Amino acid sequence: MNKESLTITDNRTGVAYEVPLFKGNIRARDLKQIRRDPEDFGVMSYDPAFLNTASCQSKVTFIDGDQGILRYRGYPIEQLAERCTFLEVAYLLIFGELPDSEQLREWVNAITHHTMIPEYTKKGLEGFRHDAHPMGMLISTVAALSTVYPEAKNVIDPEVRRLQIIRLIAKMPTLAAYAYRHSLGYPYIYPDNDLNYAENFLNMMWKMVEPKYVANPVLARALDILFILHADHEQNCSTNTMRCIGSAQTDPYLSVAGAASALSGPLHGRANEEVLHMLDEIGSKDRIPAFVKGVKEGHGKLMGFGHRVYKNYDPRARIIKWTAEKVFEVTGRNPKLDIALELERIALEDEYFIQRKLYPNVDFYSGIIYQAMGFKPEMFTVLFAIPRTAGWLAQWEEMIRDPEQKIARPRQVYVGNGVREVVQTREKVTR
Ligand SMILES: CC(C)(COP(=O)(O)OP(=O)(O)OC[C@H]1O[C@@H](n2cnc3c(N)ncnc32)[C@H](O)[C@@H]1OP(=O)(O)O)[C@@H](O)C(=O)NCCC(=O)NCCS
Secondary structure, three states: OOEEEEEEEEOOOOOEEEEEEOOOOHHHHHHHOOOOOOOOOOOOOHHHHHHOOOOOOOOOOEEEEEOOEEEOOOOEEEHHOOOOOOOHHHHHHHHHHOHHHHHHHHHHHHOOOOOOHHHHHHHHHHHOOOOOOOOHHHHHHHHHHHHHOHHHOOOOOOHHHHHHHHHHHHHHHHHHHHHHHHHHHOOOOOOOOOOHHHHHEEEEEEEEEOOOOHHHHHHHHHHHHHHHOOOOOOOOOOHHHHHHHHHHOOOHHHHHHHHHHHOOOOOOOOOOHHHHHHHHOOHHHHHHHHHHHHHHHOOOOOEEOOOOOOOOOHHHHHHHHHHHHHHHHHHOOOOOHHHHHHHHHHHHHHHHHOOOOOOOOHHHHHHHHHHEEEEOOOHHEEEEHHHHHHHHHHHHHHHHHHHHHHHOOOOOOOOOOOOOOOOOOOOOOOO
């Protein structure tokens, strides 16, 4: 008997089945052979919310949740944050290796020259209310790009894919900044090719009447580091959405719009915005114990705490704390930091949080930095979506190339009524 296998005995029939292990896992399809009788559909695995189901093989990102490890393509997140730029990391995620000097020059040049969005797409923003949430505007305008680049639907062609990847990474900051400027009623600022990725985003966000925008280098680098930390996180809710929509061979603009929609939920990318609202609600350090007591009694969650995968400190939160210090040297200390630090201290000593292995996640401190840099809470999820686009696209590219992947289509366990007859007892309504 193959040692790399499981023996499963069906106690209904007494039949034993040998199921091979594949990299330590079983293939759910192998369960199908386990049947009560020839008419039986066969056993499926039932796993709501994918708590213990791998949907793909991936070489992009490695997470060890128990040890608090995060690596992109094998490189520890700490080293990437310290030694690389976001565009180098985006290249790494998509192509699998860090670029050499020539590849980097070409890549940066390509991204820099695709940052503009068409004027008619820009004008489309005028259709939004003045107080529209920027995430809704971002999602809609990235979807609108699907109509601008109809060739993008040819997802089987690697060259077509490559061009859309460049366009998407280049244009997301422009769309994000335009959404913000719309909410302020300010004119939109065109991209500036002299600036790097983060600086150019800050330029499109903040430039007023000065002839040339000059970004503070500490803040621009801090933003670049935050972009690196948010670039990918393996099969999270929005990435799963990207792969799922992409599996229908939908074009990448529409797939990214879907992924960004998933990101906008408060349990996922909008948690950073919710953290700020929570800190506002707490207001002062002396009110923390009462707030924590309320959470333990089931009144809401401690936003920015807990993670499906990390059951140890989120390594990104550690780097963010360090980045916060650098930012506050320029902007002055955000008073919310003291409330957050005290909240973390109290929570980490509390049996409720210890037992459930609830630690601060990436969103706990990122909002405090963003706010100190001048971003409004509504922009926080948008700031997450910009770099995560690189991760979504890396995972999408991997999915398209994977011969094992097909259109994503889970099964269900039907628990509704058996067949029944329609009996006409109501009077007809003709209208
Ligand atoms: C991230 C998150 C969705 C993960 O959810 P999950 O893996 O499904 O974990 P569960 O909801 O099963 O949580 C396990 C237990 O911890 C509790 N819990 C989880 N996160 C909590 C939080 N932030 N505050 C208080 N309690 C929390 C749950 O109520 C549950 O308790 P129970 O066993 O007594 O019922 C969840 O931790 C959460 O909602 N966090 C706040 C939102 C957030 O910060 N999201 C950003 C993630 S990067």
